[in-house]
Amino acid sequence: MELPDSEIVALPGGPARVAWRRSARARRVSLRIDPRDGAVIVTLPMRASRRAGLSLLTSHADWVSARIEALPGAVKLADGEILPLHGVPHRIAHVPGGRGGAWVAEGEIRVSGEAEFRARRVTDLLRREARRSLGEIVAVKAGQAGVRPARITVKDTRTRWGSCAANGNLAFSWRLVMAPPYVQDYVAAHEVAHLRHMNHGAHFWALVAELTPHRDAARVWLRDSGPLLLRVG
Ligand SMILES: [Zn+2]
Numbered sequence: 001m002e003l004p005d006s007e008i009v010a011l012p013g014g015p016a017r018v019a020w021r022r023s024a025r026a027r028r029v030s031l032r033i034d035p036r037d038g039a040v041i042v043t044l045p046m047r048a049s050r051r052a053g054l055s056l057l058t059s060h061a062d063w064v065s066a067r068i069e070a071l072p073g074a075v076k077l078a079d080g081e082i083l084p085l086h087g088v089p090h091r092i093a094h095v096p097g098g099r100g101g102a103w104v105a106e107g108e109i110r111v112s113g114e115a116e117f118r119a120r121r122v123t124d125l126l127r128r129e130a131r132r133s134l135g136e137i138v139a140v141k142a143g144q145a146g147v148r149p150a151r152i153t154v155k156d157t158r159t160r161w162g163s164c165a166a167n168g169n170l171a172f173s174w175r176l177v178m179a180p181p182y183v184q185d186y187v188a189a190h191e192v193a194h195l196r197h198m199n200h201g202a203h204f205w206a207l208v209a210e211l212t213p214h215r216d217a218a219r220v221w222l223r224d225s226g227p228l229l230l231r232v233g
Contacts, residue, residue, distance in 0.1 A: 006039065008159050008227065009057060013065025015158040016040050017227040020053065029056045033067045038231060040064055068231075075232040077119035083109060083232065085129070087180030092122060104129075123174075123233060130154045130177035137188040138170060141211045147195040158230065161222060162187045164194035175229040179221065186218030 100113030
């Protein structure tokens, strides 16, 4: 099997983007972390398989997770952190007093209540907003495509941004709510198109093209910036 350039691999400590490299000079499989984006670069000798790389990754999963965690730029859902919402930076601002909750106002994500519950409240807000936003986009696209999704849910999927089940249920990663609207538009269009075509054939892509003009740009964005969304929270 041909080696993908990169892929998201679920490790026990969280997801990691793995960038595969072939090297004629390498004698053995090796790992290093790219400090710019937290990708795990796995170098394979010419004859080594992807499975050998995954095996080394799994046996060093704690080390990999610790190194990624230690990189600057992992966004914690804490007071003062900057988080994108629909692609626009929002500062998380703690509002003292009041009942516990989180809401969006004046370019801020405001959260009240005790410190230990704030991250959870921000996540809940993002999940609600993801459900609302993706639900709206799906409704429009489904109308255009003449299909009806059964149920729409948001999850913390780590390896896929969206999915379409055989029974017509659509699921999306809540993390997409941080991505720019055109990226959400593409992912929604992609899953709605699967309600007609459960494959990635020519008819499928033709329908995607009818439903969104953003396919190429969104795929580039997800490849380059998607892994950062996985580092939030
Ligand atoms: Zn697909």
